[in-house]
Amino acid sequence: MGIAHITDLLAPWFDGLPKETLLSAISANSIGFMAVVIVYLFTRRLVFPTIQNTLTKFSPSRLGMLSEHLNKFTGRLAAMLSCVAFLAFYPRVLVAPEWVLISLRSVGQIVLIVVSGFLVSSLVNLAHGIYSQLRFAKDVPIQGIVQVTKLMTFIICSILIISLLLDKSPTYILSGFGAIAAVTLLVFKDTILGLVASIQIAANRLVTIGDWIQVDAFGADGEVIDLGLNTVRVRNWDNTVTTIPTYMLITDSFKNWRAMQESAGRRIKRALLIDMHSIITLTETQVAQLQSSFPEIANMGELPEPLTNIGLYRRYGEAYLRKHKDISQDCVLMVRELAPQHHGLPIEFYCFSVNKQWVFYEHLQADIMDHMLAVMSEFELRPYQSVSGQLQINTLQDEAQSRKGNEHGPDGRLK
DSSP: OOOOOHHHHHGGGGTTSTTHHHHHHHHHHHHHHHHHHHHHHHIIIIIHHHHHHHHHHHOHHHHHHTHHHHHHHHHHHHHHHHHHHHHHHHHHHOOOOHHHHHHHHHHHHHHHHHHHHHHHHHHHHHHHHHHHTSGGGTTSOOHHHHHHHHHHHHHHHHHHHHHHHHTOOHHHHHHHHHHHHHHHHHHTHHHHHHHHHHHHHHHHTOOOTTOEEEEGGGTEEEEEEEEOSSEEEEEETTSOEEEEETTHHHHSOOEEOHHHHHSSOEEEEEEEEEOGGGOOBOOHHHHHHHHHHOHHHHTSOSOOSSOBHHHHHHHHHHHHHHTOTTBOSSSOOEEEEOOOBTTBEEEEEEEEESOOOHHHHHHHHHHHHHHHHHTGGGGTOOBOOOOOHHHHHHHHHHHHHHHHHHHBOTTSOBO
16 A cells, blocks of 8 residues: 555645635645755754764764864755655645656755765865864875865766766766866866866865955965855956966965955064174163163163163164054064165064054054154164165355355455
8 A cells, every 4th residue: 555645634624615626736846845955954953963962962072163164064964864855755745747847856866965075175165174173184185185085976966966966877888988087178178177176275274355465476465355166256456357377276376365354463573784893882871871762771671781872772672662652562573683684784673563554553563663763863873774865966066156255255256
């Protein structure tokens, strides 16, 4: 005896009503689709979270770190169970023409294949997360194996979907690959390279929409606005758009500023050139005068002897940065002296700005340099600056006027 259709159970409820067949069919279809939704919500929101929370209590440190992977896995498992339930019971629940039922079956099978592929991908990620917690995981990374496994999984899913749409065996699809492989590689070379690059970029999170990247080979320096299969579009800071082949992000090097944006601060690294002829040893009187002018120096404690003006200037610069509210105190902060050069002694200010926005960052480092230049004369230091052409012209004019004054007497006549 076969399983009865659900309309046989609903028919007595609508017996005697007008259009009882239509009402019975609408009710049956509504029950069928609602049952799929209930199965998904029941497993996704109640069953699997309860199991996950119970398991997490046994090992909160290890399983807690895998909560993101577990959530994706349970969600996709619930979706797969809903697809299986739909495919198992739709002939006995839904009421529709034969071609509609066949179409629904095909859609359900395709969704089941896609969800199964993502489920396997989640399982691979979960296994990778468990492996990463092992002690030797850093010495033996398996990221490449994980990527290949995911790639093969989705290739198999693609073959199954194509065979389902063509109503052919998967072996028939595979047999045709050898004949068209050469033409496919030639015609779709960039697409295949872009596909592989896209998988690697997505798996390794090399670039995402909104990242600030710099690719010198293509003159790109700006924000990623589109990450496609074949091309990556970058909006430069001058509002021009640069298009980069996706596979070039894998084959060539580029700079991604995302880590800087996610870090505690943005680096400031500027140097001032000091005229080495202005470096002197300070007397006690000079040190006392500077300590009265700059409280930061007075609070430095014991200072080395003999003390030079450049050494005290460096210590003042570092104390100034440590008290600055917009400079991160958790990152590296120092004022250092670089190797002497033919155009002066570089004093470099190395610190990190708390605010990483471009305009604020530029203003902050300009304000710091302005202040350190302004107080330089208080330490009897001079910045190094090449003699400009305008200065040479002014000097020649002064000399010419001086000679002219020597050649004429007080009354303006020639001597």
